[in-house]
Amino acid sequence: MDRVQLLLALSMALFVLGLLGVIIRRNLLVMLMCMELMLNGVNLSLVTFAQQTGTASGAVLVFLIFVVAAAEIAIAIPIVLLLVRSRRTLEADAYADLKG
């Protein structure tokens, strides 16, 4: 198993870990952190491919994802804070208002 395969396996592990976290954990903050994990898993694979092919586009894309992730967190954290203020809980199940 060479280095590339190792890095790809690591990125996949990070992604699956994040995905499982989003699906299983109830805590909203933890779910947000798990999403970050997924994004970083993807980032790792992008960097790996960029290394392998010797092109810059993968690395550029990583910067783009950083920016988007920062913006997303900047909005998501205040939303979560407001929700917590109104309901006094971090449990995701408490917020089922969109039930049809």
Add this chain to the structure above:
Amino acid sequence: MTHLLTLIVVLPLAGFLLNGMLGNRLGNRFVTVVGCGLPVVSFLIAIRCLADLLGGGSVPLVETAYTWTRVAGRSFDIAFYFDRLSAVMTLIVTGVGSLIHVYSTGYMKEDKSYARFFAYLNLFLFFMLSLVLGRSLLVLFVGWEGVGLASYLLIGFWFEDPVNARAGKKAFVTNRIGDAGFLLGMFLLYWAFGTLDMDKINAAFTSGAAPVVSASLAGILLFIGATGKSAQIPLHVWLPDAMAGPTPVSALIHAATMVTAGVYLVARMSGLYLQAPEASQVITVIGALTAFFAATVAVAQTDIKKVLAYSTVSQLGFMFVALGVGAYGVAIFHLYTHAFFKACLFLGAGSVIHALGGEQDIRKMGGLAKRIPITFVTFAIATAAIAGIPPLAGFFSKDEILWFAFGSSRGGSPWLWAVAAATALLTAFYMFRLLWLTFLGASRMAPETEHHVHESPWSMTSILIVLAALSAVGGFFDVPHFLISLPPLPTPREELHHFELPLLGISIVIALTGLAGAAFFFGRGGARADAVRPRLATLHRLLSGKYFVDEAYDLVIARPLYWISERVFLRLGDRVLIDGSLHGLARLAQRTAGALSRVQTGNLHLYAFLVLLGSIACLVWSFRHG
């Protein structure tokens, strides 16, 4: 290439547009100048065209204003055709029309919709002129429908009162029934000849080339249109109701010009009707029936305008009798004299109504002769003219109709003469009755009305004087022999020639008998009439109820239509079928949405899990399909 004919037609249209769009802003003086000035200019141009026509050896002037469309190699032109017949019609329409416009400036002075009134009148003139000047049936039909529209707008001019609006609607709907026949006739002629130009159709019929259509069928279909426009039985019901409009409108549209369009149409298509003896017979019978029937109704009416309306229907019947027996020129002659005296009568009635502040019931008039002398004298002259007292205009034209009804080689007969003569007697009787009840005898007016009686302004009385003068001398212009573009008058049968002078005498006697009868019954405060009325109660009720034709139509046509509309179209069609299907669709959408909404649990983890499943499914699918 001049465009004088087009100018005659288009000038009133310009008046309509100017008055309709700017009239309210620029004030009544502007409206008066435009509304009266442009018809007068049209009249002058028409005289100029007549001079050209007579100077050019009576070759018809033809002018193509615009090519409407070309279909399959045939072009439909808006072309104008000016021969002696259209010349007479154009002069009547623009001449009498201009006079009535001037009269209206006085009559409508106080009305708040002054500009709208003149806009409509000008619109009417535009359509009427395209009707009489149109070369093809198509242009004629456009004018025909257009005058119907203008008539509708003017009958319902004071539309705040639902009665007026309903009268306008009735006129419009009744005319549409006739128009259906007219359209069918046009289709038939176009199918047969490939053209709608009336001179070509006439030529095709007169040239004797075996026509591919039955002239009688086409003739009867066109005549159905004429019965609608010219208020003949069975479509006469709209005209008396049309008196709801302002009186100048009744004079212009519902007496002098528009209602004679049917007469003009038949005279214009005379080449066709000469080949259609059956159609001519139908015209004769309908005309004679209408003339007699309307005259009897007029005897018992008490509304001054209703009497005149039925009199118009009756006189139109006379014209159709003349058309039916092939004396086309004589029909136009009567049309021409009728335009003068009937316009004078209506405008005189308008002057009376104006003087009495809106009163129209002749039972509440009387003794007006001294109070409004100019109106009285002109009204009396016109009455004598319509009654056929020589040497006034109506005498000449009516006597010629009576003579041809008796002796024409194309369907004249003694019984026809008898009906026409009886009608003439009734005409003289009811007209002098009207004169007596309105102007003579003791006053029966309400005191406060009587206090306000005043002669009309100069703008109105001067027109009355002009029209009375024309009613007096108009008969000396020999229209039938002027109209050489029409088929020659039918030759009277040889053996009947010696009847001509005695019949002339009889028609004078008839007119005087009518006068004497009216004087006998309605002189001395109408005491004798009051004595006779109870003995003829049934007859009187029948006549004053207008033979209950409206009620019969209501029972036979209107009620079943209401019933079908209510039961079939409203309850079944509208409520059950249309509303039902729409409600069904809405309910279907609601139920589907209810079922689908259960998918939305609001559980974030379930959504995430479904996204995961979806992603996995996408991956699997993309691996499978390489």
